[in-house]
Amino acid sequence: MVSIGVVWPSFPKEIRTLKDLPREELLAPGHRLCSGCGAAIVARMALKALRRPTIVVVPTGCLEVATTIYPYTSWRTPWIHVAFENAAAVASGIEAAWKILKKKGYRKEDIDVLVLGGDGGTFDIGMQALSGMLERFHDVVYICYDNEAYMNTGIQRSSATPPGAWTTTTPFGKVWPGKLERKKDLIGIAVAHGIPYAATISIAYPLDFIKKVRKALEVDGPAVLHAIAPCPRGWRFDPSETVEIARLAVETGFFPLYEVENGKLKINVRRTKPVEEYLKRQGRFRHLLERPEYRSFLEWIKKTIDEMWERLEKLEKAGVV
Amino acid sequence: MGKRLGLTGNEAVAYAVKQADVDVIAAYPITPQTVIVERLSEYVANGELDAAFVPVESEHSALSTVVGAAATGARVFTATCSQGLALMWEILYIASALRLPIVMSIAARALSAPINIHCDYSDVMGTRDAGWITLFAENVQEAYDNIVQAFRIAEDPEVLLPVMCVHDGFILSHCLEVVEVLEDEQVRNFLPRRDRPNVLDPSKPITLGPVGLPDSYMEFKRQQDEAMKVAYRKVKEVGKLFGELSGRYYDVVHAFGVEDADVVAVCMGSAAGTTRYVARKLREKGLKVGVLKIRMFRPFPKNEVRELLKGAKLVIAMDRATSLGGAGHPLQMELATTFYTWRQKPLIMSVVYGLGGRDLTPMDIERMFNIALEYAKKGEVPEEALWLGLRE
Ligand SMILES: Cc1ncc(C[n+]2csc(CCOP(=O)(O)OP(=O)(O)O)c2C)c(N)n1
Ligand code: SF4
Numbered sequence: 001m002v003s004i005g006v007v008w009p010s011f012p013k014e015i016r017t018l019k020d021l022p023r024e025e026l027l028a029p030g031h032r033l034c035s036g037c038g039a040a041i042v043a044r045m046a047l048k049a050l051r052r053p054t055i056v057v058v059p060t061g062c063l064e065v066a067t068t069i070y071p072y073t074s075w076r077t078p079w080i081h082v083a084f085e086n087a088a089a090v091a092s093g094i095e096a097a098w099k100i101l102k103k104k105g106y107r108k109e110d111i112d113v114l115v116l117g118g119d120g121g122t123f124d125i126g127m128q129a130l131s132g133m134l135e136r137f138h139d140v141v142y143i144c145y146d147n148e149a150y151m152n153t154g155i156q157r158s159s160a161t162p163p164g165a166w167t168t169t170t171p172f173g174k175v176w177p178g179k180l181e182r183k184k185d186l187i188g189i190a191v192a193h194g195i196p197y198a199a200t201i202s203i204a205y206p207l208d209f210i211k212k213v214r215k216a217l218e219v220d221g222p223a224v225l226h227a228i229a230p231c232p233r234g235w236r237f238d239p240s241e242t243v244e245i246a247r248l249a250v251e252t253g254f255f256p257l258y259e260v261e262n263g264k265l266k267i268n269v270r271r272t273k274p275v276e277e278y279l280k281r282q283g284r285f286r287h288l289l290e291r292p293e294y295r296s297f298l299e300w301i302k303k304t305i306d307e308m309w310e311r312l313e314k315l316e317k318a319g320v321v
Numbered sequence: 322m323g324k325r326l327g328l329t330g331n332e333a334v335a336y337a338v339k340q341a342d343v344d345v346i347a348a349y350p351i352t353p354q355t356v357i358v359e360r361l362s363e364y365v366a367n368g369e370l371d372a373a374f375v376p377v378e379s380e381h382s383a384l385s386t387v388v389g390a391a392a393t394g395a396r397v398f399t400a401t402c403s404q405g406l407a408l409m410w411e412i413l414y415i416a417s418a419l420r421l422p423i424v425m426s427i428a429a430r431a432l433s434a435p436i437n438i439h440c441d442y443s444d445v446m447g448t449r450d451a452g453w454i455t456l457f458a459e460n461v462q463e464a465y466d467n468i469v470q471a472f473r474i475a476e477d478p479e480v481l482l483p484v485m486c487v488h489d490g491f492i493l494s495h496c497l498e499v500v501e502v503l504e505d506e507q508v509r510n511f512l513p514r515r516d517r518p519n520v521l522d523p524s525k526p527i528t529l530g531p532v533g534l535p536d537s538y539m540e541f542k543r544q545q546d547e548a549m550k551v552a553y554r555k556v557k558e559v560g561k562l563f564g565e566l567s568g569r570y571y572d573v574v575h576a577f578g579v580e581d582a583d584v585v586a587v588c589m590g591s592a593a594g595t596t597r598y599v600a601r602k603l604r605e606k607g608l609k610v611g612v613l614k615i616r617m618f619r620p621f622p623k624n625e626v627r628e629l630l631k632g633a634k635l636v637i638a639m640d641r642a643t644s645l646g647g648a649g650h651p652l653q654m655e656l657a658t659t660f661y662t663w664r665q666k667p668l669i670m671s672v673v674y675g676l677g678g679r680d681l682t683p684m685d686i687e688r689m690f691n692i693a694l695e696y697a698k699k700g701e702v703p704e705e706a707l708w709l710g711l712r713e
């Protein structure tokens with residue numbers, strides 16, 4: 001148990017421009033996340049969007065280990081880490097408890113509950129707990145900061161790792177072109193639970209990011225946000241380029257920005273650049289561009305992205321998911 | 322005298338939990354615990370209990386959910402056994418290390434494979450080192466009484482540890498007994514709401530569950546060990562206070578005939594009643610046998626065991642679980658360690674019984690005592706355990 005005291009900001013009622021954001025930082029500096037860590041920016045920006053005091057739950061992963069090394073903590077919010085696969089279950093308990101404690105008169109104030117989980121803790125080992133939380137309709141905002149691998153244990157693949165990406169468990173070689181399988185569709189899975197709000201977010205689009213977090217907090221019931229969180233260490237790019245990479249992911253259509261509100265899908269940003277512009281900036285994909293034997297796999301990757309876009313555009317047009 | 326109700330072990334547990342006015346229940350069905358979850362959902366459904374019932378999708382999530390709930394300061398409860406308890410294993414250690422006063426009921430059941438729904442302690446023994454206070458019930462009355470006391474013990478500001486209350490699967494979980502229950506009001510007064518420091522409170526933000534590296538981890542573990550020592554004392558204190566309230570006094574062990582006994586059988590749970598019954602008959606025939614029931618398995622009641630067994634020539638460790646390939650079986654190892662560092666060292670004879678619900682008959686127990694008396698006379702015991710009731 002560690003504490004660095006309270007500095008709740010004056011929470012803005014409405015966020016129209018970035019100027020409406022509070023100056024106070026709820027994620028204090030001094031943590032041990034790598035410089036240029038996308039996950040750190042996701043966490044910091046999400047906390048800027050809060051509307052009232054919030055309890056934060058973080059499963060095991062980079063964000064957790066690097067921000068809470070006893071006796072230090074970077075968190076100015078009440079914060080809890082329990083294990084790797086159960087953040088959604090812990091959040092369920094917090095939300096359920098708070099409601100009943102209020103009803104019984106043991107608590108007065110209203111709070112929000114926010115999860116910040118890695119892709120491993122969300123797409124893979126935490127999927128069951130997340131599904132349970134969504135089905136039971138706990139009023140929790142679940143943000144997955146997706147750095148597309150298990151970074152904390154040294155860059156191993158997850159079901160969020162995109163095809164073709166190098167990780168330490170999907171090396172490229174004579175037989176493998178990097179990861180062979182597609183990325184799991186987190187938002188699709190979340191939406192299938194009939195939740196009121198789900199969206200993708202990118203730190204390169206701060207106003208879109210913050211407004212979506214706010215909307216997720218405001219809806220009644222669970223919300224899932226999928227944030228692209230570039231990782232200089234694991235993706236092999238310079239730490240100064242994190243936000244640019246997060247922008248290219250969106251512009252090339254690799255990571256589409258869209259939201260699904262009460263079953264209606266809306267694409268927020270159209271793709272305008274070829275996928276190669278994103279791939280060539282990262283060491284994890286470079287082999288795809290440099291080695292002729294992976295050419296056909298690269299073509300397949302591009303096809304899967306086109307298919308994803310076709311699907312999204314069809315869903316948007318249909319007006320229902 | 323209080324109200325008398327006909328209740329099964331599971332119903333008695335659920336009734337006590339209702340009276341404890343818990344705030345959050347999260348549990349997952351598993352035979353033979355399921356009735357507890359069913360009763361509690363009925364209580365919530367019909368408004369008898371004002372609690373959040375979280376119908377989780379697994380036991381791992383059940384314990385995780387009550388961990389989250391307890392971290393907000395809520396009074397919480399869960400129940401499971403066997404495979405469910407095994408699935409919780411990872412979070413058991415975290416619950417105790419976060420010092421959360423969770424109460425959990427276990428309708429003890431064998432672990433797979435082969436899959437078996439009947440009683441033994443292989444599930445509970447797998448949690449020996451998890452940092453939970455562990456109480457065993459001998460009958461349905463004790464199952465009820467233990468739950469009421471468990472909340473008081475767990476929430477004591479000097480303890481703040483989770484408590485596991487074990488009652489034998491089917492033998493007690495489905496056994497109908499006349500149980501004397503307290504009035505709701507009495508239970509409420511016995512379990513006052515108390516503040517604690519490790520709570521997620523927006524006005525005092527804390528970081529719960531940080532990383533503890535080599536420079537701090539050992540100190541955390543030592544603090545937990547110290548808390549267990551306090552718990553030892555508190556379980557005794559609460560047992561006394563509960564006695565003043567109900568007329569039913571509890572200690573961490575219960576002894577029968579040990580004062581002059583050459584041979585004392587040490588056991589837990591429902592086996593204690595049958596073992597005492599046989600011991601009484603043998604004593605009537607002039608045989609010097611006794612029974613020591615361990616009510617509190619964690620922390621292990623070393624002092625009482627040493628004090629009460631100091632005159633015995635031979636102690637029988639009755640294990641309803643095995644430690645395959647171990648130096649002994651779980652209770653046997655506890656007893657061996659208890660005596661090894663003590664000036665008096667009785668012979669310890671290892672007995673394995675009742676695995677997967679195998680019946681423990683008075684005949685088996687009589688045979689066990691007779692064999693033990695022979696060994697006591699010879700002044701030696703075999704190294705191998707005697708497997709009672711095994712078809713050979
Ligand atoms: C049950 C369990 N299995 C494995 C681990 C080891 N482990 C810790 S963090 C981690 C990967 C985390 O990946 P992710 O959720 O993507 O977060 P990141 O580190 O990438 O931010 C793993 C495999 C663990 N702590 N618990
Ligand atoms: S490895 Fe990646 S995700 Fe982890 S702290 Fe470094 S940059 Fe961030």
Ligand SMILES: [Mg+2]
Pocket residue numbers: 118119120146147148149150151
């Ligand atoms: Mg990751």
